[in-house]
Amino acid sequence: xxxxxxxxxxxxxxxxxxxxxxxxxxxxxFFKEVxxxxxxxxxxxxxxxxxxxDNKYQYKYRTGNPSHYEYNYDVxxxxxxxxSVFGNINTEGKYGAGILVTDSIPELEITxxxxxxxxxxxxxxxxxxxxxxxx
Numbered sequence: 605x606x607x608x609x610x611x612x613x614x615x616x617x618x619x620x621x622x623x624x625x626x627x628x629x630x631x632x633x634f635f636k637e638v639x640x641x642x643x644x645x646x647x648x649x650x651x652x653x654x655x656x657x658d659n660k661y662q663y664k665y666r667t668g669n670p671s672h673y674e675y676n677y678d679v680x681x682x683x684x685x686x687x688s689v690f691g692n693i694n695t696e697g698k699y700g701a702g703i704l705v706t707d708s709i710p711e712l713e714i715t716x717x718x719x720x721x722x723x724x725x726x727x728x729x730x731x732x733x734x735x736x737x738x739x
Contacts, residue, residue: 647667651667651668651674652667654666654667654668654669655667662677662722662738662739663675663676663677663738664676664677664678664692672696673696674694674695674696675694675695675696676692676693676694677692677693677694677695677738677739678690678691678692678738678739679691679692679693679702679704679724679736679737679738679739680736680737680739681724681726681734681735681736681737682734682735683706683732683733683734684732684733684734687706687707688706688707689704689705689706689712689734689736690704690705690739691703691704691705691712691714693714693716693724693726693736695716695718698717698718699715699716699717699718700715700716700717700724701713701714701715701716702714702716702726704726704728704734712728713728713729714726714727714728714734715727716736722737722738723735723736723737723738724736724737724738
């Protein structure tokens, strides 16, 4: 009987111990994991190699490869008070960042998120919300 308990205890201990997983290896790439407002100001030499303009689409340009594109868009929209805003953003996947211009503020840093085709929701550093569309 004690032997059975000992076996159960050993099995429980064996299966309940989890191996510490090592972090995945970092792949060296010219792509940034998070898009920032500074990304739209310059194009690196690596990005210049894949720079692409296509007038059929709404983006100004894109860089990268089919598995990892970064797009640049001109946007316009409104803030929560209904004031008009416009600017330029870079997006990578669902998220992005950029600069908006309003009547009262010449440059406002924002982060963006796609909410539907051609429509984005943006927030500034103070938490103000903006509804944007791609021009």
